[in-house]
Amino acid sequence: MATGKLYIGRRVRDLRQANRTTQAQFAERLGISVSYLNQIENNQRPVSAGVLLALAEKFRIDLSDLSGGEDDRLISALSETLTDSLFDGYTPSLQELKLVAQNAPGLAHALITAHRAYRHNSEQLASINDTLGRGPAAVEATTYEEVRDFFHFVDNYIGELDPLAERLAAHIGIGDVDPGAMLAVYLERHYGVRIARAAHDPDLIRAYDREARVLTLNSYLPASTRNFQIALQIAQLHAGDVVDGVAAAAGFRTAEAYEICRIGLHNYFAGALLLPYRRFMEAAREVRHDLDLLAARFGTSLEQVCHRLSTLQRPGQKGIPIFFARIDRAGNITKRHSATRLQFARFGAACPLWNAHQAFESPGRINRQLAETPDGVCYLCLSMQVSRGGRGFRQPQQHYALALGCEISYAANFVYADDMDLNNAAAYDPIGISCRICERAQCASRALPPLKGRLTIEHDVRRTLPYAIRAPGGMDGQD
Incomplete structure (x- = not known):
């Protein structure tokens, strides 16, 4: 696969300013001229291999941290925004989009936010008869999208929480034996919180009585969900102040978005506690990302494993860059993140040729697909159906498809690619992002x-x- 020229001017400038050096001092340490550095910082010239190596040697940075993942996400979102008929007559080139994403990311985010508000206002006006008396519905959708975008644009990795959860996991001993009993013992010994079983209430998953310090859990939860809910309670007690600080620093426009983000951050900590970063990443490499084996080793669900794989973006210790999504039967993407060049559509359903939709036709099976997107990038795509909901004959269950994949250059790290003809161009299905922008x-x-x-x-x-x-x-x- 051909590698494009690397324009990372803003990152080089940020690195120089973080080290409080002038262009002349920085250029001298890199062994280049001031004029060349100036051209790099203004994205007039790409960085050479020699400059990359000098950056890694002199400033101890991981070259993978200079990859274009953040720009790819922003370019994709900006490109989809500008396909709206609102911008008829203007179709930016890829180079224009790159220049904006690299040199004025704040402006790009502002435009995306404005377009999102415009869309929701338009939809609200179009359905005014239905929304009269139920005004907050449209606002809630905007709130959730604002929080979803927060996680998306921080690369789905929360540096303030992940190492904290990893240290606590080591203290508790997570990863050595089944975590359920250890989490329950830690919760009671360190926080005086005991766990009780709920009376039959099919709608209740968990309830925490702050005064009595009792965590009540549904008696019929599967072990993986029960473990996660205990870890979530520990997250609220152990990392509450850090979570509040991260959510406050995000600068959400509404109190609702702030509170929803807090829930997401508590969930993030719980996942990082059950699947501690380095131990989990090493296990993933050892079993070559066999999802069933990882779930069995850590006592978690397939969804928790897939989601955690999408968060392995710690600077200097990154895992395999993957994409992850959860899709309901109607085709709505309810979770999404991509550390690859494939970026999910922000509006509309996913491509019908993508094997994620096949998961509902073959429950209990992991589906495999070799796919190529319109930009010529090839991927290994995996999908599977999962179910959640109450136990019992009359209790409804929700069914979702999980989708996971990587660019084909990383496919050898996945056991699922072993017998696939990766070098046969005819084996790749042409897929898109969504019909509205394909x-x-x-x-x-x-x-x-x-x-x-x-x-x-x-x-x-x-x-x-x-x-x-x-x-x-x-x-x-x-x-």
Whole structure:
């Protein structure tokens, strides 16, 4: 796979300023001219291999920390924003998007936030008859998206919490034996909180009585969920002040977003406690990311394992860059994160050709797919169905698909790729991000035309699609 030129001017400038050096001093330590450094910081020239090595040697940074993951996420979100018909007549080039993401990320985030508000206001006006008397509904959706974007743009790694959870896991002994009993003992000995079983209430998962210091759990929870809920209670007691500080520093616009983020951060700590960073990453490498083996070793669920794999982005100690998503039967993505170049659509359903949807057709099985996105990047994609909900014949259950994958250059790290023909171009299925922004013109599974594509309607000819798609420039789009 070809490697593009690396423009990291803003990061180099931030590194120089963090070390409180002038351009002349910084350039001297790197062994380059001041003019070359100035061009690098202004993204007029890419960094060479020699400069990268000098940065790693002289400033003790991990080269993987200079990868374009953050820019890829921002470019994807910005690109999708600008496909809206609101911006008809303007189609930015990839180079323009890169310049904005690298040099003015604050402006890019502001535009994305403004567009999100515009969308929700438009949707609210369009359904005014339904929303009268239920005004807060539209606000809640915006609140959740604001929190989701917070986790997305911090690379789904919370540096203030993860090491704290890892130290506590080592103190408790998580990873040596089944964690359930150890967590319960720690909770009672250190915080005086005992665990009780709930009277039959199918809707209750957990309840904490602060005065009596009693954590009540549903009697029918599976062991992995029970362990997580105990870890969550420990998170609230052990890391509450740190969580509050992280949520406050995020600068959310509403109190609701702040409180929702606190829930997400407590959940993050609980996951990091059950699956401590280095021990979990080493185990993942040892079993070559066999999801069932990892879940069995740490006493967790498949979803907890998949989610944790997506958070292994600690600077200097990064795991395999993967994407992770949870999708419901309607195609809604209820969790999403990607450390790869594949970035999920912020609006609309996922590509119907993606094997995530096949998970509902084959419960209990891990589905595999070799896929290629319109930008030519190839991926190993895994999907599986999971269920959650109450026990008992009459209790409803929710069914979700989990999707996990990596760029094909990392596929050898996954046991699931062993017998797949990775070098056969014909083995890769063409997938997109979502129909509204997909560039593929000849896709029989297309649900709706792309926002920026112009249509040609032929009344005397009927093809698989009832229209032909022309690229914004006027030429017919190609597959």
